[in-house]
Amino acid sequence: MASEDLIELKFRLADGTDIGPSKYSPATTVASLKGKILAQWPKEKENGPKTINDVKLINAGKILENNRTLAESRVPVGELPGGVITMHVVVRPPLSDKISDKLHNDSSEKACCSCSIL
Template identity: 75%
Template sequence: MAGEDSIELKFRLFDGTDIGPSKYDPSTTVASLKEIILARWPQGKEIAPRTINDVKLINAGRILENNHTLAESRVPVGELPGGVITMHVVVHPPQIDKNKEKQLANTSNQNRCSCTIL
């Protein structure tokens, strides 16, 4: 993976800590990078992704798509001699499913108090 055209990346987490830097081939997919991030995720973090779908990678203000390679995502290859590209990692916590959301709404409606002003 560490050829002439390899890309050196580090991943900046939400709290400012980094994973990497490491070198990757331009043909590496974004989904593969996310799997690497999950495997290297620091232990003891309060917020941690469970699957690659919980992770968004942002480079130069754009969210990278899972099925694209680094080259297809327009990550600069060979343009930063000796430079490291920092990608931001955003973790989306799991969403509450619709059934639980309705149950929460129903219980909050039952505990309502109504007042009448005469």
């Protein structure tokens, strides 16, 4: 594949730091991009993603779907000669045990109901 066909991407984290830039084929899936982000995630950052499902990639205001390729996600191929496309990375924070326990306990308390007929 010619180098002109490759898409140069960098991934912007919430704190403004970047991963990349690197070049990818238009046939690269979003899931594989997320895997590369996990592998390159800065070790010093707290609350990093554990799986690709914890990561959302946003390009041009759209959340990219895991099963789609860059070409199918309408990433502008060749529209920016020599330009780098920045995708934003959003990490779903993991629920702490206290929060998940509280949600479970609250749901069991609210399971009852009462009715008044006047």
